[in-house]
Amino acid sequence: MEAPPDPGPHASASASAAAPLRAPEVARLREEQEKVVTNCQEKIQHWKKVDNDYNALEERLSTLPDKLSYNIMVPFGPFAFMPGKLVHTNEVTVLLGDNWFAKCSAKQAVGLVEHRKEHVRKTIDDLKKVMKNFESRVEFTEDLQKMSDAAGDIVDIREEIKTDFEFKAKHRIAHKPHSKPKTSGIFEAEFSNDLKSKDLLADKELWDRLEELERQEELLGEIDIDSKPDTLIANGEDTSSEEEKEDQNINVNMMNQVMDSLTPSNCYQNVTNSELFNGQVNSQWNCSINGSNSYHNNEDEEDDDDDGGDNENDHDTLGAEDNSIPTIYFSHTVEPKRVRINTGKNTTLKFSEKKEEAKRKRKNSSGSGHSPQELPMIRTPADIYRVFVDIVNGEYVPRKSILKSRSRENSVCSDTSESSAADFDDRRGVLRSISCEEATCSDAHESILDEEQQENHQKKLFPLSVTPEAFSGTVIEKEFLSPSLTPHPAMAHPVLPTIPERKEVLSEVSEGTTKRVSKFKAARLQQKN
Amino acid sequence: MPSRGARPEDGSGLVPTDNSTQHKEDLSSKIKEQKIVVDELSNLKKNRKVYRQQQNSDIFFLADRTEMLSESKNTLDELRKEYQEIENSEKTKIKK
Numbered sequence: 001m002e003a004p005p006d007p008g009p010h011a012s013a014s015a016s017a018a019a020p021l022r023a024p025e026v027a028r029l030r031e032e033q034e035k036v037v038t039n040c041q042e043k044i045q046h047w048k049k050v051d052n053d054y055n056a057l058e059e060r061l062s063t064l065p066d067k068l069s070y071n072i073m074v075p076f077g078p079f080a081f082m083p084g085k086l087v088h089t090n091e092v093t094v095l096l097g098d099n100w101f102a103k104c105s106a107k108q109a110v111g112l113v114e115h116r117k118e119h120v121r122k123t124i125d126d127l128k129k130v131m132k133n134f135e136s137r138v139e140f141t142e143d144l145q146k147m148s149d150a151a152g153d154i155v156d157i158r159e160e161i162k163t164d165f166e167f168k169a170k171h172r173i174a175h176k177p178h179s180k181p182k183t184s185g186i187f188e189a190e191f192s193n194d195l196k197s198k199d200l201l202a203d204k205e206l207w208d209r210l211e212e213l214e215r216q217e218e219l220l221g222e223i224d225i226d227s228k229p230d231t232l233i234a235n236g237e238d239t240s241s242e243e244e245k246e247d248q249n250i251n252v253n254m255m256n257q258v259m260d261s262l263t264p265s266n267c268y269q270n271v272t273n274s275e276l277f278n279g280q281v282n283s284q285w286n287c288s289i290n291g292s293n294s295y296h297n298n299e300d301e302e303d304d305d306d307d308g309g310d311n312e313n314d315h316d317t318l319g320a321e322d323n324s325i326p327t328i329y330f331s332h333t334v335e336p337k338r339v340r341i342n343t344g345k346n347t348t349l350k351f352s353e354k355k356e357e358a359k360r361k362r363k364n365s366s367g368s369g370h371s372p373q374e375l376p377m378i379r380t381p382a383d384i385y386r387v388f389v390d391i392v393n394g395e396y397v398p399r400k401s402i403l404k405s406r407s408r409e410n411s412v413c414s415d416t417s418e419s420s421a422a423d424f425d426d427r428r429g430v431l432r433s434i435s436c437e438e439a440t441c442s443d444a445h446e447s448i449l450d451e452e453q454q455e456n457h458q459k460k461l462f463p464l465s466v467t468p469e470a471f472s473g474t475v476i477e478k479e480f481l482s483p484s485l486t487p488h489p490a491m492a493h494p495v496l497p498t499i500p501e502r503k504e505v506l507s508e509v510s511e512g513t514t515k516r517v518s519k520f521k522a523a524r525l526q527q528k529n
Numbered sequence: 530m531p532s533r534g535a536r537p538e539d540g541s542g543l544v545p546t547d548n549s550t551q552h553k554e555d556l557s558s559k560i561k562e563q564k565i566v567v568d569e570l571s572n573l574k575k576n577r578k579v580y581r582q583q584q585n586s587d588i589f590f591l592a593d594r595t596e597m598l599s600e601s602k603n604t605l606d607e608l609r610k611e612y613q614e615i616e617n618s619e620k621t622k623i624k625k
Contacts, residue, residue: 056584073580075587086588 030141040131051120058113065090556612563605570598
């Protein structure tokens, strides 16, 4: 029997605690409702007066045409009157509103008055309804007040809604369906929210492509240089997809960060992504897309982060000394797009001396970790023609049109075609791979790496040593493979840069005995180490 | 030629009996008004003109004196009746 008494006081206490809380609120509610009621009453009163006035007016109007004229007191202001006569008893001007009047007969005016009276009546009815409604509400609140005052066994039940669930759900929605286990959750989530909402479709394509490329890489990882052309051809041929990728790259710059967090296997991507923050890679991508702008951008930025493009240049120049076969080998980030646009399948445009000079400078500045690269500035159309030149009989001839696929038979392109299909393919592949580096992590990277390795190999042979340049993915490998680099002798004489370059390529192809190691692999190896 | 403004039948018992006391007061004041009007009209000379104001406007229409007197008397009667009714209802309420 002791138990029941306990809850009793408790309940009453809670009730008493609730009642003071509730009382003023309920009282206020009732107040407001009563206010509404009184307000309605006032309005009804007003409208009734209006209705009454209209009634009188209607009566007067209906009887006005009965007589021809009326003796009236004409008001002069509020206090002065003068006797007058009301004639034209059947002519009335009706105020339509906004100081517009309509002249009409008394009968028509009566009709108008009727119409207005109807409106007035409607309003009164509405007001009455509202009043009734609120009167009933007032009654209800009164009852509530009584209940809250009197009864102690009415309890408030409140349930708090936790907001955590919502957050979680949001994050989960943001995830990709076949995303790999993430390493840095928070970071990724932030980006993924934005990205996936924006371009889910592109995202998916990208993923598919990535996976495919990864598979390809696995297959090709062990293959020698000799087999390179094949893969490169394959790369070269699906230009459309790569174009897409490039587009995607632009859109999905940030996406890469997410991806690399998701896929640890794409090590090189990690590196490049780190660059992403610097904006270097972005610029490079833009270059690859814009084609001619690339060197300009690189020039501006100079230094370490030129990575991919620099590597290409390096091995170009390095290879030049070894080879005697005249082959022109070009490989730079910029070029693939240009190649596609300007020259068609089996041609590339030649960069003029400026590029070579830039390379030389870079090479000559041995010892310093950073080799500033000077690249041709393209700011005017004239610059384009200065930069892109054909080679006729070993001399530079400005192109007549950079839009045409090939101005002459003896242009650079023709040279390349003569040299060897394999070589060309190789070059192309490299270019492609650079262009789509970020997005695809394709086998093309392997080719780049390969060449880099070769380059390094060659460099090793030379006495002078250059400290490794700071890149993203490639740098790692360089350090990994060869700490010392040598400036190329071919670079020394600035006058004939192109011919040595040609040689180099062939040498690469022929001498390419070193084993290919993909960027992924290299990165993985490093990780293991 | 003095003229007089008379405003008969201002409130003709339209107000509901909710706030009966207020309505009652209104009625009593109106009754007083009407009494005065009737008095004035009955004491007028025969050749006096009487004007009646058009409701909600400043125009005064010439009206017949005797007619106005009878009309005002009628309204006074009506008002008294109404007043009586209210009083009666109140009394019955009190009795209950």
